Amino acid sequence: MKRIITTTVINQSGVLNRVTGLLMKRQFNIESISVGHTEQPGMSKMTFVVNVEDERKIEQLLKQLQKQIDVIKVNDITDKAMVMRELALVKVATIPAVRSEIYSIVEPFRATVIDMSKSATTFQVTGDPEKIEAFIDLMKPYGIKELTRTGVSAFVRENQKVPTNHVSIL
Amino acid sequence: MEVNVKAKESTNKEQTRSGADVLIQSLKKQGVDIIFGYPGGAVLPIYDALYKNPIRHVLARHEQGAIHAAEGYARVSGKTGVVIATSGPGATNLVTGIADAMLDSLPLVVFTGQVASSVIGTDAFQEADIIGITQPITKHNYQVKNVEDLPRIVKEAFYIASTGRPGPVLVDIPKDISTQMFLSVTDENEGIHLPGYQPTKNPNYLQIQKAIKVISNSKKPLILGGAGILTAKATRELKEFVERHQIPITNTLLGLGGIDGDHPLFLGMAGMHGTYTANTAICDCDVLINIGARFDDRLTGNLAHFAPNAKVVHIDIDPAEIGKNVPTAVPIVADAKEALRELLDQSFDSPDTVDWLTSLNVNKKEYALRYKADKEKGILPQQAVELIHRLTNGDAVVTTDVGQHQMWTAQYYRFNNPHNWVTSGGLGTMGFGFPAAIGAQLAKPHERVVAVVGDAGFQMTLQELSLLQEFRLPVKVVILNNQSLGMVRQWQQTFYEERYSQSLVHVQPDFVKLAQAYEIQGYKVETMEEAEKVFAEAFSTNEPALIDCRVVQLENVYPMVAPGKGLNEMIGVRGE
Ligand SMILES: Cc1ncc(C[n+]2csc(CCOP(=O)(O)OP(=O)(O)O)c2C)c(N)n1
Numbered sequence: 001m002k003r004i005i006t007t008t009v010i011n012q013s014g015v016l017n018r019v020t021g022l023l024m025k026r027q028f029n030i031e032s033i034s035v036g037h038t039e040q041p042g043m044s045k046m047t048f049v050v051n052v053e054d055e056r057k058i059e060q061l062l063k064q065l066q067k068q069i070d071v072i073k074v075n076d077i078t079d080k081a082m083v084m085r086e087l088a089l090v091k092v093a094t095i096p097a098v099r100s101e102i103y104s105i106v107e108p109f110r111a112t113v114i115d116m117s118k119s120a121t122t123f124q125v126t127g128d129p130e131k132i133e134a135f136i137d138l139m140k141p142y143g144i145k146e147l148t149r150t151g152v153s154a155f156v157r158e159n160q161k162v163p164t165n166h167v168s169i170l
Numbered sequence: 171m172e173v174n175v176k177a178k179e180s181t182n183k184e185q186t187r188s189g190a191d192v193l194i195q196s197l198k199k200q201g202v203d204i205i206f207g208y209p210g211g212a213v214l215p216i217y218d219a220l221y222k223n224p225i226r227h228v229l230a231r232h233e234q235g236a237i238h239a240a241e242g243y244a245r246v247s248g249k250t251g252v253v254i255a256t257s258g259p260g261a262t263n264l265v266t267g268i269a270d271a272m273l274d275s276l277p278l279v280v281f282t283g284q285v286a287s288s289v290i291g292t293d294a295f296q297e298a299d300i301i302g303i304t305q306p307i308t309k310h311n312y313q314v315k316n317v318e319d320l321p322r323i324v325k326e327a328f329y330i331a332s333t334g335r336p337g338p339v340l341v342d343i344p345k346d347i348s349t350q351m352f353l354s355v356t357d358e359n360e361g362i363h364l365p366g367y368q369p370t371k372n373p374n375y376l377q378i379q380k381a382i383k384v385i386s387n388s389k390k391p392l393i394l395g396g397a398g399i400l401t402a403k404a405t406r407e408l409k410e411f412v413e414r415h416q417i418p419i420t421n422t423l424l425g426l427g428g429i430d431g432d433h434p435l436f437l438g439m440a441g442m443h444g445t446y447t448a449n450t451a452i453c454d455c456d457v458l459i460n461i462g463a464r465f466d467d468r469l470t471g472n473l474a475h476f477a478p479n480a481k482v483v484h485i486d487i488d489p490a491e492i493g494k495n496v497p498t499a500v501p502i503v504a505d506a507k508e509a510l511r512e513l514l515d516q517s518f519d520s521p522d523t524v525d526w527l528t529s530l531n532v533n534k535k536e537y538a539l540r541y542k543a544d545k546e547k548g549i550l551p552q553q554a555v556e557l558i559h560r561l562t563n564g565d566a567v568v569t570t571d572v573g574q575h576q577m578w579t580a581q582y583y584r585f586n587n588p589h590n591w592v593t594s595g596g597l598g599t600m601g602f603g604f605p606a607a608i609g610a611q612l613a614k615p616h617e618r619v620v621a622v623v624g625d626a627g628f629q630m631t632l633q634e635l636s637l638l639q640e641f642r643l644p645v646k647v648v649i650l651n652n653q654s655l656g657m658v659r660q661w662q663q664t665f666y667e668e669r670y671s672q673s674l675v676h677v678q679p680d681f682v683k684l685a686q687a688y689e690i691q692g693y694k695v696e697t698m699e700e701a702e703k704v705f706a707e708a709f710s711t712n713e714p715a716l717i718d719c720r721v722v723q724l725e726n727v728y729p730m731v732a733p734g735k736g737l738n739e740m741i742g743v744r745g746e
Contacts (some may be wrong), residue, residue, distance in 0.1 A: 008367060013315070018305060025306045056493060063490035069310045069330060072366045 002031065003058055004049055004084065004154055007065055008073040011037070011044045015070045019046060022068065028052065028061055032086075032151030043072065047153045049129075055146050084154035087126045089114070090136060093143035094121040102142055109135050120145055128152075182231070189317045190219035190348040193603065196324040197225060202252050204243065204612060205227060206236040207311060210256025211296060212283025215348035217254075228612065228641075231633040233260055235605040237267025238631065241276050242609030245592045246567055248403065250277040250332045251609065253683035256298030257283040260344075261678070262303065265600055268338045269307040270497035273596025274424060277336035279327045284313065286346040300342055304319070309337030317350045322360075327360050334369030335488040336401060342388075347587075373504035373512050381483045381500045381519045383458055387495040388481075390526045391417045392455035394440065394469075397424035398462015398486060404507035405429065405588045407463070411510055415520040418530055420448035420461045424595040425582055431564065431584025436531060439471040442731045443577040449737040451530055452477050457521075459483045462506045465495040466596065475736020485509045511558055539581050542726075549698055551575060551650045551721040555582040557701060558620055559650065561709045566590065567610050571603030571627030574656035577727040579622045590617075601630030604647060611643045619644070625651040625678060635688040638714035646708055647716040649681060652723045660726045681718035694718040 009015045016035055023030055031049040036047045052058045058076060065074045090111075094102055099121075106123060109131065115122035125135045129152060136147065177448050186196070188593060194506040195214060204226045209217045220227060229357070230236035233255045240251030251271075255264050261282040271278045301313050310330050312323045320343075327339040385391055399408050405428055412419050412435050419429055420440040438445030440452055449471075452458065458480040463469065470476040481499040484492045485506055492501040502509055542553040555578050558566070568583050569592035570576040576593055585591055592610055594602040607621035628649055638645055652659075659673040685692025693708060693715065695701045701719060708715040728742025 013313075014305070015300060018300070021305050055495075060494055062488065067488070067490055069364060069367045 001051055003076055004047065004082070004152065005062070005065070006075045006077055007042050007046045007071055007153060008038065009046060010070045010072060011042050012070050014105075015044070018068055018070060019065065022064055023050065024060070025046075026061065026064055027053070028057075034151040034153045036153070045155075047151070049152050055170045075156070076088070077154060081155055081157040081160050082087055082154050083152055083157060084127050084128050085126055085154055086132055086150055086152045087124065088132045088136070088147065088149045089122055090144060091115075091120050091125055091146040093119060095119055098142055099164045102139070105138050111135065122146075123145045184303070185349050187355050188219065188348065189314075189320055189343070189352070190215040190349050191223065192317075192352075192354045193324065193343070193348070194219045194225065195354075196321050198223075198687075200250075200324065200328045201637045202250075205252045205254055206230055206240040207232065207258060208233050208236055208256035208607065209254075209257065210260045210283065212285060212345045213260075213343075213348070215253055215342070215345065216281070218580075218699045219348075227343045228608075228637065230605065231483045231636050232631065233263035234266055234601060235631050235634040235637075237264050237271070237278070237280070237333070238270070238599075238602050238605035239609035239612070239634070239637075240278055241267060241271050241274075241602070242569060242592050242606030244276045244278060244609075246610045247608070247613035248401075250279055250328055253278060253280045255280070255282050255303045255396040256296070257285055257300070257345075258298045261300040262298055265303060265307070266597075266601075268304055268340065270594055270597040270602060271338040272307045272309065273417045274594065275336050275401065276338065277331040278338040279324075280332050280338055280340045282340060282342050283348070284342045284344040287344045288346065290344065297446060300340065301459050304340050307338075308340050309335075310339040311342065313342040314347050315345065317347050317352045320347065321354060326362055326364060330364070330367060334367070334628065338651075344551055352654065358378050368568045369502045370489070371487070371505045371508050373485070373502050373511075378509070378512050378516065381459075381502060382516055384481050384483060384500055385415070385417075385459065386519045386521060388457035388521045389456045389523070391415075391457040391521050391523065392451050392480075393417055393419040394422065394458060394460045394463050395419055395425045395428040396461065396463025397428075399425060399428040400462075400508045400588050402462065402487075402506035402508075404505075404510050407507055407510035407730070408516060409433075411514055414514070415590050416527065417459070418451060418520070418523070418527060420444070420451065422466070422595075423593065424471050424591075425463060426580060427588040430586055432502070432586075435527075437534065438733035439580055440562055440737070441703065442471065443540060443581065444737075445532040445581075445725050446729055446733075446740055446743045447530060449731065449740060450533065453479075453738045455480045455738070460480050460486070461510070462486060464488075464491045467495075470495060470737070471508055471739075472734055472736040473729045475738055493725060500582045510743040522687060537743055542745060543698075545698070547722050548696060549701055549719060549721045550725055551578050551652070552582050552725075553698060554648065554701060554719050554721060555622065557705055558622070561619065561705055562600075562618055566620050567592065567607075567614060569593065569607040569610055569619070569621045571621075571623040572598045572600045572657075573627060574652070574660060574725075574727050575624045575650040576603075577657075578650070581727075594719045596614045600624075600627035602627075603629055605631050605634045607647070608637050608643060608647065611645050612641075618646070620646045620648060622650060623650050624656060625649050625653060626655045626675060629679075632684070635685070635690060635716075638690055639688045643714055644712045645714055647714075649716070649718050650721050651678075651681070651718050652725070654680065654722050659725070663724070663726070664730075664732070681716060685716040691715045692718070693719070696720045
């Protein structure tokens with residue numbers, strides 16, 4: 001199963017290495033990882049999506065992460081109400097014959113055009129990973145020339161009370 | 171006005187010191203009274219500072235020897251072992267010891283030199299990324315980037331190494347940081363600020379209540395005591411708890427000494443070469459109280475057969491160990507001493523263990539450890555260990571290397587006292603035993619220290635004989651010489667149809683002459699009669715000694731749980 005883990009870490013050199021090294025040592029597979037500064041100076045937030053077999057493994061992962069001296073906080077937010085976003089840049093072959101067709105598909109995704117040439121258009125699309133997957137699937141038939149994704153960034157929603165009948169988006 | 175300025179200037183001058191000087195100062199503040207190390211280019215400034223402001227330094231003959239000595243020192247003294255090595259090869263020579271200390275939770279602070287900051291990352295002479303290399307095998311590591319951070323880092327390093335679940339911390343110091351002059355602001359009163367490191371010492375009250383209920387209602391409770399009991403210095407509390415509630419106890423390999431080896435409630439060691447009684451007790455118990463052990467696979471055997479009937483209560487200072495390998499009914503994150511105190515403070519009904527103890531005592535008699543001595547064949551290693559036990563009354567500090575001799579020592583040297591047992595459990599590091607004995611002897615100069623080693627493992631670090639010579643350390647080195655990589659040979663005999671691939675060693679040095687070369691009394695014995703005489707003589711002096719004790723080559727360690735098997739499937743229960 002996929003789990004979304006967020007960690008707050010002290011922004012020390014090597015801390016990313018420490019965390020990914022730990023995941024490697026303990027045989028966890030990282031699906032995506034994103035890192036950046038937070039509102040607190042000197043603190044960074046890492047969001048990663050990992051594939052784990054069972055509950056015990058995930059518990060072990062959280063505990064091992066927590067053990068790192070530079071890791072301040074660890075959360076498995078998979079089952080929480082949360083906001084989650086990822087950004088993808090997708091360069092699609094857009095020969096004039098299909099261009100308007102592609103644009104009409106793109107519209108509901110609110111993807112923006114950020115670069116364009118005679119034969120290709122680069123779209124920027126943001127959203128949860130499922131939306132990005134859907135976008136990529138729709139673009140595939142036209143020919144994806146290049147693709148890059150940032151990995152998921154997430155945190156929990158302010159309001160946790162409403163029981164979301166949660167269909168895991170991952 | 172002028173006077174004031176001058177006064178200020180002069181105090182500034184006084185306080186301006188090099189990074190290396192401040193380092194030595196910081197070590198003194200930490201109460202460090204011995205350093206195990208080896209100099210080289212990148213640590214020359216540190217050794218120069220040490221020259222001017224000495225702390226006792228033991229110059230090992232190889233960095234691996236230095237760090238294993240520091241481990242031995244830490245194990246018996248409970249204090250943090252300190253190691254210094256140079257960059258590159260000096261640092262990489264420490265890797266085995268660091269990994270060993272990590273797996274066996276030994277407090278070490280290891281200082282490595284590093285090439286100058288300006289050339290880090292350029293493959294400079296003797297540059298090795300020791301931070302990257304040791305990141306997975308240290309509790310934490312630091313590279314000092316600013317000399318101002320040095321005092322804080324040293325303080326944190328000692329704190330992290332010695333608290334919670336102890337472990338090795340490495341501090342990598344670029345050469346320019348050591349030489350840089352700076353104004354060291356005294357930080358005496360500044361506390362340690364580590365928001366990501368707050369080990370839990372005291373047990374949760376509700377969990378203690380749960381544990382009490384589970385224990386009270388049990389019929390066949392069993393305690394598994396690990397090294398956590400020793401680290402927490404909780405042997406008195408443990409004994410009181412065990413005796414008050416009449417609960418039998420077994421130890422892990424590293425937990426030996428946590429309870430008197432002859433205590434009537436002690437079932438012997440558990441695990442791969444544990445006693446039949448201890449291992450079957452684990453299989454039969456209805457409550458297993460793990461105090462400070464980590465359910466290592468050499469202890470548990472096949473997990474599917476491990477303690478199948480038991481509710482597990484697990485007390486550990488490291489929350490990550492709880493539930494890692496064995497599902498746990500009552501998790502208690504705490505220091506073993508605090509948890510035991512809490513359990514002792516609560517009055518509760520002892521479980522009725524009379525029948526349970528009776529049946530265990532039958533097993534203890536029926537399935538006692540045994541061997542078949544045969545005068546014709548020569549000395550059995552078990553006999554040699556029993557002889558050492560007899561001559562030292564079970565009171566010696568005993569270190570071992572790794573292999574058959576290690577298991578025989580664990581089985582037959584029943585420790586009367588805690589903190590006297592030094593062995594490499596988690597990593598199983600050959601070459602550990604002898605230098606560890608040197609560190610142990612330096613920590614306890616007035617106690618008898620015996621290093622029981624194999625002929626092969628001893629040859630991995632025997633250069634440290636120089637230290638016995640130099641400091642006249644009265645360590646007694648006993649080589650249980652089976653002229654083979656005994657444990658490997660045993661496995662090849664048992665699991666590879668006696669194909670002794672690279673495990674029989676026909677060429678050896680003359681160990682007696684070797685000892686003499688280091689001006690140490692050397693002996694060789696081949697019969698029990700000789701052994702009785704020679705061991706008695708060697709153990710009566712206050713000088714170092716080395717005994718090449720020739721033992722039966724094909725003797726095996728029994729009983730045994732074969733790899734992949736459950737604790738209930740022991741072989742060689744009757745000693746063959
Ligand atoms: C550094 C290292 N290399 C290899 C091994 C694998 N190993 C475990 S026991 C053993 C044999 C040890 O032989 P010896 O030191 O003579 O002790 P004995 O088993 O004969 O008592 C070996 C090679 C190890 N534990 N450590």
